[in-house]
Amino acid sequence: MFDTTVDEAGLVDRIAELERAKSTAAAEQAVLTATLDHARRVREAAAGIPAAQRGKGLGSEIALARRDSPNQGGRHLGFARALVHEMPHTLAALKAGALSEWRATLIVRESACLSIEHRRALDTRMCADLADLDGKGDRRITADAKAIAYELDPHAVVDRAVRAETERSVWIRPAPDAMTYVTTLLPLAQGVAVYSALRREADTCGDGRTRGQIMADTLVARVTGRPAAVPVPIAVNLVITDDTLLGGATTPARVPGYGPIPAAVARRLVSAAANDARSTATLRRLYRHPRRGALIAMESRARRFPKGLARFIATRDDTCRTPYCDAPIRHTDHAQPHANGGPTTALNGLGECEACNYAKEAPGWTVTTRLDRHGRHTAEFTTPTGARHHSQAPPLPGRDTRRPSAVELAFADTLAWPDAA
Numbered sequence: 001m002f003d004t005t006v007d008e009a010g011l012v013d014r015i016a017e018l019e020r021a022k023s024t025a026a027a028e029q030a031v032l033t034a035t036l037d038h039a040r041r042v043r044e045a046a047a048g049i050p051a052a053q054r055g056k057g058l059g060s061e062i063a064l065a066r067r068d069s070p071n072q073g074g075r076h077l078g079f080a081r082a083l084v085h086e087m088p089h090t091l092a093a094l095k096a097g098a099l100s101e102w103r104a105t106l107i108v109r110e111s112a113c114l115s116i117e118h119r120r121a122l123d124t125r126m127c128a129d130l131a132d133l134d135g136k137g138d139r140r141i142t143a144d145a146k147a148i149a150y151e152l153d154p155h156a157v158v159d160r161a162v163r164a165e166t167e168r169s170v171w172i173r174p175a176p177d178a179m180t181y182v183t184t185l186l187p188l189a190q191g192v193a194v195y196s197a198l199r200r201e202a203d204t205c206g207d208g209r210t211r212g213q214i215m216a217d218t219l220v221a222r223v224t225g226r227p228a229a230v231p232v233p234i235a236v237n238l239v240i241t242d243d244t245l246l247g248g249a250t251t252p253a254r255v256p257g258y259g260p261i262p263a264a265v266a267r268r269l270v271s272a273a274a275n276d277a278r279s280t281a282t283l284r285r286l287y288r289h290p291r292r293g294a295l296i297a298m299e300s301r302a303r304r305f306p307k308g309l310a311r312f313i314a315t316r317d318d319t320c321r322t323p324y325c326d327a328p329i330r331h332t333d334h335a336q337p338h339a340n341g342g343p344t345t346a347l348n349g350l351g352e353c354e355a356c357n358y359a360k361e362a363p364g365w366t367v368t369t370r371l372d373r374h375g376r377h378t379a380e381f382t383t384p385t386g387a388r389h390h391s392q393a394p395p396l397p398g399r400d401t402r403r404p405s406a407v408e409l410a411f412a413d414t415l416a417w418p419d420a421a
Contacts, residue, residue, distance in 0.1 A: 020097030026104075027095035033062055033080035040384075049363070057362030060322070060355075061383045069325045070356050075105075082108045086119050089127035098130040103141050110145035113160040118152040178261040239315065240266050241397055254397050256318050256329075305332045305344055316393045317351035321379050322360075323389045327353035335367040335379060347371065350379060 006014075037058060044054040063073025083091040083104065090107050093099045099107075107126055111119045125148055127133065136144070150157045164187075171183045186194065202214040209217070217228035237256050243249035244263045253266035305313065310332040320327045329351035336342030347369055352360075360367055364384025372378050377393040 019100075023094050023097040023100055026101035027083075027091055029066070029076075030080040030083045030091065030094070033077060034084035036062070037077060037081060044363075053362075057359040057365055057384070060359035061385070061387075063325075064323060064381070064383060064389045065387065067324050069327070070322060070353075070359060071325075071327070079105055079108055082112075082119070086116055087111070087123040087127075089123045093127040093130055093133060096130060098133045099127070103136075103138060106138060106142050107145050110142060110149055113156045114149055114153055115156075118149075118156075121152055122148045174258045178265045180258070237315070238266055238269060239397060240270070244397070245270065251397050254318070254394075256315055259318075260397070305349060309344070309346060309349065312346055313349040314351050316346070316377060318394050319351070320353040320356050321350045321391050321393070322352065322356040323381065323391045325353060325356055327356070330354045331357040333357050335369045347377070 004011075037055060040058055041054045045051075059074035059077045060070040061073070062076050063070045066073070066076065068076070083094070087108065090099065090104050094101065094104045107122075111122045114122065122145065126145060133141075146157075167185065168187065168190075169185050171181075171185075173181050173183070175181045184191075184194075198215040198218050199211075201218045202211040205214050207214075220226075220228040238253055239256065240253035240263075241249065241251050244251045244253060244266065250263045252260040252262055254260050313332050314329050317329060319325070320329060331352045331354060333350050333352045334342040334344065335348050335350050338344065342348050350367065350369065359365070360381065362384070366382045367379055368382075369377065369379045372392075376395070379391050381389045381391070383389075
């Protein structure tokens with residue numbers, strides 16, 4: 001253990017030493033990842049697997065090993081391939097601690113449009129002399145890599161910019177304090193035009209709101225066609241206890257795919273919807289185990305999951321059930337494939353994002369589900385190397401302050417394990 005009684009200079013030196021160690025570890029991870037990729041493809045080629053199918057699901061496997069999201073796993077894999085096979089100087093700089101993993105990633109990203117020959121030339125010019133990297137931050141690293149890439153192959157850089165316009169999109173993700181981030185990726189001219197229009201509105205409006213508040217409210221009004229203060233008639237699934245909704249309890253509610261929100265905020269959302277004649281609020285009863293908090297049944301009005309069952313699974317799982325993946329649920333999938341006899345049931349059902357659903361269909365992946373002794377739905381993911389990773393459905397909001405009766409517990413267990421009845 002490090003001696004914390006050393007002087008301040010010693011503490012700073014130790015911090016710097018650990019940062020270099022992180023970079024060295026990242027370099028070794030890249031080498032190991034590239035080695036695994038090569039070994040997997042050689043083995044699958046020998047097994048007669050078509051070239052297009054080789055390495056399928058490897059990015060998700062790497063993500064699980066790194067306790068990261070599957071989306072990040074694909075980036076780790078691409079990063080490792082480029083570093084080990086095409087950019088030895090960048091790899092050496094990372095190993096020496098002259099680059100952080102993120103700054104090495106920026107160099108790899110900016111060279112992605114180049115041929116192997118040009119990518120190696122950029123690698124040499126950027127990282128052959130480690131002294132050239134001293135003092136450079138993220139923006140300087142990115143700008144230098146872009147400039148060299150354009151000098152080496154301007155047509156490739158322009159073509160990449162044209163293709164990038166096809167990737168325009170919008171995302172939403174949770175933010176602290178019951179807020180959200182709505183991110184829009186737009187071509188340069190359109191993005192600047194949108195921001196300028198919002199800023200002009202803020203410059204001409206002096207009603208006491210801050211510039212940021214006016215810009216945000218204007219964006220909402222122009223996209224939805226309604227003032228920001230007026231509730232928008234969209235479906236927001238809110239999981240809330242009856243005590244929180246009607247009795248003033250402080251137990252947080254939950255928005256599937258977002259997470260917990262304060263009780264007062266949840267009641268305000270319900271009140272706004274209920275009091276707006278243009279909105280419709282409906283209630284659906286959910287049944288949680290009185291001791292374990294697991295969702296065991298839901299009021300509801302084949303190979304494909306029926307809508308009621310799919311809604312149950314989405315409410316139970318909240319987000320993609322692959323470990324470390326927080327993506328929204330897009331598919332309701334069979335843990336044991338339907339083609340192999342897997343039943344269309346809540347126990348065998350999983351809420352998954354699209355990428356994770358496809359990744360676990362690769363050879364060597366298996367997923368098993370069970371209800372643990374507390375009635376919670378648990379899934380075990382086994383990768384082609386035999387590594388096992390677990391995920392568990394989150395409990396519903398609420399805690400029972402009274403002791404449940406034997407009849408209540410028996411009824412709850414019957415709902416959770418209907419075959420035992």
